[in-house]
Amino acid sequence: MSTSHPVTATATRRPQRRAPSSGVRNAYRVAATLLALAMWQVAVVSGLVSDAAVAAPTDIAREAGPLLASHPFGTALLDTISSWSEGLIVSLLIAIPIGLALGSSDLAYRMSRFTIDFLRTIPPVALIPLALLLYGATPKMAFVLIVFGSMWPVLLQAMYGVHQLDPAVRDVARAYRLRRLDRIRFLILPSAAPFVATGIRLAATISLLLAIGAELLGGAPGIGASITLQEQNGDIPKMWVYVVVSAALGVILNLALISLERRVLTWHSAHRSVVAA
Amino acid sequence: MTKADVLTNSLIQAKAQPSHPILEISDLTKSYRVGHELRPVLGGISLQVNRGEFVCIVGPSGAGKSTLLRCIAGLLEPSSGSVLLDRQPIHEPPPKLAVVFQDYSRSLMPWLSVAKNVILPLRSRGYSKREQIKRADESLAAVGLTEASSQYPWQLSGGMQQRVAIARALAYEPEALLMDEPFASVDAQTRADLEDLILSVRAAFGMTVLLVTHDIDESVYLADRVVVMAGSPTGVREEITVDLPSPRDQVRTKLLPRFSELRAHVLTLIREDRVNRAM
Amino acid sequence: MALRAPFRRRSLSHRLLMLLAEVAVPTVAIVLWWVLSANSTSLYFPPLSTIMTSFRNIWLFSHFGSDVVPSLENLAAGFAIATTAGIVLGMALGLLPSLADAVAPTVEFMRAVPGVALLPAALLLLGIGPEMKISLIAYGTVWPILLNTIDGVRGVDPVVVDVASSYRIRRQDRFLRIILPAASPQIVAGMRSALSIGITVIIFSEMIGSTNGIGFQILSAQHSFAVADMWAGIVLLGILGYLLNLAFRGLESYLLRWHRGMRQLTRS
Numbered sequence: 001m002s003t004s005h006p007v008t009a010t011a012t013r014r015p016q017r018r019a020p021s022s023g024v025r026n027a028y029r030v031a032a033t034l035l036a037l038a039m040w041q042v043a044v045v046s047g048l049v050s051d052a053a054v055a056a057p058t059d060i061a062r063e064a065g066p067l068l069a070s071h072p073f074g075t076a077l078l079d080t081i082s083s084w085s086e087g088l089i090v091s092l093l094i095a096i097p098i099g100l101a102l103g104s105s106d107l108a109y110r111m112s113r114f115t116i117d118f119l120r121t122i123p124p125v126a127l128i129p130l131a132l133l134l135y136g137a138t139p140k141m142a143f144v145l146i147v148f149g150s151m152w153p154v155l156l157q158a159m160y161g162v163h164q165l166d167p168a169v170r171d172v173a174r175a176y177r178l179r180r181l182d183r184i185r186f187l188i189l190p191s192a193a194p195f196v197a198t199g200i201r202l203a204a205t206i207s208l209l210l211a212i213g214a215e216l217l218g219g220a221p222g223i224g225a226s227i228t229l230q231e232q233n234g235d236i237p238k239m240w241v242y243v244v245v246s247a248a249l250g251v252i253l254n255l256a257l258i259s260l261e262r263r264v265l266t267w268h269s270a271h272r273s274v275v276a277a
Numbered sequence: 278m279t280k281a282d283v284l285t286n287s288l289i290q291a292k293a294q295p296s297h298p299i300l301e302i303s304d305l306t307k308s309y310r311v312g313h314e315l316r317p318v319l320g321g322i323s324l325q326v327n328r329g330e331f332v333c334i335v336g337p338s339g340a341g342k343s344t345l346l347r348c349i350a351g352l353l354e355p356s357s358g359s360v361l362l363d364r365q366p367i368h369e370p371p372p373k374l375a376v377v378f379q380d381y382s383r384s385l386m387p388w389l390s391v392a393k394n395v396i397l398p399l400r401s402r403g404y405s406k407r408e409q410i411k412r413a414d415e416s417l418a419a420v421g422l423t424e425a426s427s428q429y430p431w432q433l434s435g436g437m438q439q440r441v442a443i444a445r446a447l448a449y450e451p452e453a454l455l456m457d458e459p460f461a462s463v464d465a466q467t468r469a470d471l472e473d474l475i476l477s478v479r480a481a482f483g484m485t486v487l488l489v490t491h492d493i494d495e496s497v498y499l500a501d502r503v504v505v506m507a508g509s510p511t512g513v514r515e516e517i518t519v520d521l522p523s524p525r526d527q528v529r530t531k532l533l534p535r536f537s538e539l540r541a542h543v544l545t546l547i548r549e550d551r552v553n554r555a556m
Numbered sequence: 557m558a559l560r561a562p563f564r565r566r567s568l569s570h571r572l573l574m575l576l577a578e579v580a581v582p583t584v585a586i587v588l589w590w591v592l593s594a595n596s597t598s599l600y601f602p603p604l605s606t607i608m609t610s611f612r613n614i615w616l617f618s619h620f621g622s623d624v625v626p627s628l629e630n631l632a633a634g635f636a637i638a639t640t641a642g643i644v645l646g647m648a649l650g651l652l653p654s655l656a657d658a659v660a661p662t663v664e665f666m667r668a669v670p671g672v673a674l675l676p677a678a679l680l681l682l683g684i685g686p687e688m689k690i691s692l693i694a695y696g697t698v699w700p701i702l703l704n705t706i707d708g709v710r711g712v713d714p715v716v717v718d719v720a721s722s723y724r725i726r727r728q729d730r731f732l733r734i735i736l737p738a739a740s741p742q743i744v745a746g747m748r749s750a751l752s753i754g755i756t757v758i759i760f761s762e763m764i765g766s767t768n769g770i771g772f773q774i775l776s777a778q779h780s781f782a783v784a785d786m787w788a789g790i791v792l793l794g795i796l797g798y799l800l801n802l803a804f805r806g807l808e809s810y811l812l813r814w815h816r817g818m819r820q821l822t823r824s
Contacts, residue, residue: 020654025658028654028657028658031658032658033662050681052680053678053680054677054681111577111578111580112581113578114578114582115581115585118582118798121752121794121797121800121801122793122797123759123793125756125760125763125771126774126790127790128760128763129777130600130778130786130787132778133599209670209671209672212670212672213670213760216676217763217764223673227673227676231676231677231680236680239677243677246669247666247670248668250668250670254664350722352721352722369721370721370724375722375723376718376719376723378718383715383716384715384716386716386733386734386738388737388738388740388814389733397723397725397733398723398725400726401724401726429814429817429818431817431821432817445723449723
């Protein structure tokens with residue numbers, strides 16, 4: 001990474017500090033993380049935070065080893081990942097085409113916006129009781145919940161992505177009399193792509209949260225259900241191993257998506273933070 | 278141009294003038310670290326500005342004129358050399374200097390009204406509320422923007438926004454005004470109006486002005502002295518005294534043969550420098 | 557001026573037509589629901605008329621004070637804590653980039669913990685009262701606000717920073733009148749995300765071991781197979797969520813009217 005400053009000095013802060021090298025930065029990060037873990041450890045060990053609720057990092061680490069290698073863990077992990085992925089894929093398959101279609105017509109966009117906005121604000125967790133009635137504590141319950149809960153952001157993003165196409169660009173397409181298929185391929189899809197990408201990222205995150213929510217609150221098999229199980233067994237350290245795993249899943253997912261997005265949308269990386277209003 | 282109200286700040290003229298220059302820049306250098314290299318931008322600049330003088334710094338784009346101004350303003354630490362304001366060394370922005378930046382749309386706070394923008398620096402000075410409002414009103418009147426005081430900057434045209442920035446600098450009551458290509462982003466007609474504005478304001482308040490520009494005509498029109506920067510690293514190529522009569526006028530002054538001579542002289546210096554750089 | 561879609565020349569009748577189009581779909585949808593479910597004998601999808609009766613009985617207004625109000629109070633309290641902490645810490649971290657970078661892995665990890673996953677621990681730690689809910693809401697909602705504040709502070713225009721520096725603007729004005737307003741569009745965007753997270757958290761935090769709240773009512777209706785009641789709760793949440801978002805948008809347009817004004821001008 002270059003530490004150069006623009007020769008035409010625009011706004012340089014004084015005094016001029018050289019950006020620390022990545023080695024130093026990583027050292028700070030490790031130190032800060034260790035400090036945080038140490039604070040957590042002290043909080044539990046000293047009794048500030050009850051160890052009947054929160055396990056100390058050392059205990060979690062100790063339990064993690066055997067637990068992560070165990071069969072129940074593998075099953076739970078697989079359950080969560082399959083609910084998540086199946087639900088996400090179906091949700092995308094439904095939401096993206098519909099969203100693109102609705103966004104391409106100004107009238108359709110207007111007509112559907114209110115309804116979608118309204119349905120989007122219903123927290124999917126509130127539908128867990130309904131889903132439980134319909135499907136019981138099964139993977140199917142989680143699947144339905146995930147599809148319903150995660151399709152809204154993608155839908156909206158896809159709609160918005162098409163809708164926001166600069167009219168000047170549309171005029172160019174018309175002036176050059178581009179065929180409909182070409183217009184879709186070279187104009188609409190690329191310009192909507194960053195919005196859809198953001199929508200996918202949001203949907204993926206929501207899907208994971210809903211998977212765990214359906215498992216923990218609804219009893220579908222998976223990591224969330226394991227958390228409840230360990231809590232009922234009174235095995236707090238094991239419970240926290242699962243909590244940490246759920247966070248790790250989220251982090252890994254996020255990193256994977258960002259790097260994927262970056263690769264696919266290198267020419268649009270500045271648009272990564274576009275979200276529909 | 279409307280006649281500006283004279284603030285009691287004409288103490289500059291009333292008081293006995295001290296003999297030393299208000300700004301003394303000695304052997305100022307500035308280098309930037311690029312990777313492992315040290316790239317020099319400014320090489321040993323020495324310059325003096327006397328009280329009440331209007332000095333224009335001209336040079337080709339990218340020469341480091343803004344860098345120099347920022348060092349003088351205390352916003353940038355020079356690599357070596359010193360800047361003295363009224364014999365005091367500058368290490369951080371001093372209270373007696375006010376800066377007008379080139380990008381007016383970004384230097385004014387869009388969440389504050391015009392009047393509040395002008396008042397903002399005054400809050401740190403311990404004036405009473407009433408005093409702050411009074412000073413702001415006077416400054417806005419001096420730049421002809423009294424009716425705009427409750428509007429927001431983004432509701433105004435570019436020229437008007439720059440006037441607000443000038444009013445803000447005036448209200449700050451500096452001893453010297455630093456301007457970084459202040460009229461580069463406005464159209465030619467507005468630029469002429471703003472040039473005349475700054476001349477009249479300077480006459481009314483007796484202020485020292487140091488203005489950086491790449492516009493040669495502007496530099497000759499406005500200045501008592503033009504400092505041409507050139508070379509690589511950039512240094513003072515020549516200082517030219519502008520012996521045109523005051524008050525300046527956009528039509529009459531620019532018709533004078535002396536104006537063309539001075540202009541040609543500056544242009545030649547800059548052209549030479551461009552050729553030298555290309556070699 | 558470039559040729560643009562002539563949206564300036566809308567007549568009143570055109571605008572009314574547009575308004576009609578916007579309410580057409582929801583109206584038709586509701587009517588369809590009513591009609592199609594009118595003779596429903598399904599256990600899980602009762603007639604809309606039955607649901608509306610339950611809605612009237614429960615939420616207007618007998619259970620309003622005992623369930624809606626506590627839910628909203630807890631949400632507000634948790635949200636307020638998260639906003640305060642998020643903005644204060646966000647400003648500090650935004651101004652100290654090395655510190656922000658150092659704590660970034662920890663923050664990212666903590667943010668990634670799903671609020672649901674912490675529910676059992678929260679119950680064990682804090683019991684079933686409002687403290688547990690408020691803490692969980694605060695935990696869940698602080699991250700978007702914190703991260704957006706950091707971004708907002710970092711993104712303050714360097715020219716503005718120069719102005720603050722060269723005019724020697726005093727520290728409290730620098731924070732409250734320059735940095736905070738400059739970052740406010742970002743901060744408010746973060747608060748908007750936080751709001752929807754907060755609504756989710758309050759609902760699920762009432763689903764285990766709670767004795768009141770909207771989430772509790774929905775769940776207990778399900779447990780006692782009062783399906784229409786359960787649906788009534790869902791409908792309530794839809795309406796409430798929409799109203800909260802509307803209120804938030806109102807607040808946003810008040811706080812950020814200067815920002816909107818600016819953007820409108822640059823767009824035209």
